[in-house]
Amino acid sequence: MGIDLEALSTALNTTVGKTTMTDAQFGETFCQIMASLVSFDYVVAFAYRGNERPIDLYSTFDSAEHIVFVALYQAGPYFLDPFYHAAIEHRQGVLRMRDLAPDRFFSSEYYRNYYVQTGLAEEVGFFVNVDHNITIVLSLMRKKSRGGFPPVEFSKLQAIEPLISAMVGQYWNSFASRFDRQLSCGRDQTRRPDRKADIAAADTAWLGLNLTARETAIVDLVLQGHSSESIGLKLDISTGTVKVHRRNVYRKLGISSQTQLLSLYLKSMQ
Structure with missing residues (x-):
């Protein structure tokens, strides 16, 4: 698909004059920008810090899909996710799942028992490092029925990446306190205060x-x-x-x- 300049302009205009945005507002703006450039089925955004439970920032899933893509994922499988490992290594840019995955990922038990439930053909993520060793990952997903992102569309994502990174830095920051609250409320049992965050x-x-x-x-x-x-x-x-x-x-x-x-x-x- 080509670039829908009108839709792109409309999406960017929603940010003019705004000093803050809620998670939902930012997620919806991101979706609008992406829709003007490429076709996709789902969007999900997580914040990662060390081995702590990822924070679900935004997604476009229905209730049943949310169970697989978010609830089950946060329960433990995220530890085996190539996107998680790229995030805690503080990788940046637009990265494909297939380029990050280990050599036997698509024949692993994790893939067969969990990832295959997603029904995805491809996942591409915008990796943005923010404060206190935190990485935000905004993922675009395409179902098997649609196929992967063709090179021309992936190139568009790479071209828009500096803008997305700058927007994340402006509107999605100060996450350290959110992770600390999650830990203090007992919602995250995977991290011990006396252990390194990147354990x-x-x-x-x-x-x-x-x-x-x-x-x-x-x-x-x-x-x-x-x-x-x-x-x-x-x-x-x-x-x-x-x-x-x-x-x-x-x-x-x-x-x-x-x-x-x-x-x-x-x-x-x-």
């Missing part, structure tokens, strides 16, 4: 299960969708050593498959 998710998920630090790192990468070869490269160990650790983990946990590993992982996050 590995595996450390939290596998507490009390008698796994070594190396074993927790490996099973975390397995569940994210990394092959033994990819894990070896990331941890600078041999593929054979990775496989030995995986066998030891399965023995310790009394399991025999990645399906059981994912089930145990998700139960530990409840």
Whole structure:
């Protein structure tokens, strides 16, 4: 599709003279801007800080879709999401899910048991770093029936990214207090005050299960969708050593498959 200049102008005019915007107002303005440039099915925006539960800022889902894309996601699967890992690494710009995903992501148990429920063909995110190690991610999603974003549309998103980043910086900031309130209200049990904000998710998920630090790192990468070869490269160990650790983990946990590993992982996050 081409650029709808009238719709783009109308969307931008809603920001003129405004010093603040609510989450809903910003989300709706973002949707209007995006609709003038590309076609998409859903929009969702999350704020991420370390391993804390992401804050749901805005979405276009109906109630049933919200359960899958937001409620279930916040319950624990976000730890395995490539977008989450890119966010806590403070990546910036417009990034595609398929470019961030590990080499075995689309055959992983996480993909088959959770991500496939979304019915998405592609997800593209605007990653914007804001205050206190917080990253805002505004995602555009397309269903399988529509297919992925063609190169010409992705180029438009890259071109508009500086504007979106500037708007996020102006209207969506000061999130540290919102994360602190979430923690103080007891809504987030994944982060301990005496631990670093960027602590590995595996450390939290596998507490009390008698796994070594190396074993927790490996099973975390397995569940994210990394092959033994990819894990070896990331941890600078041999593929054979990775496989030995995986066998030891399965023995310790009394399991025999990645399906059981994912089930145990998700139960530990409840």
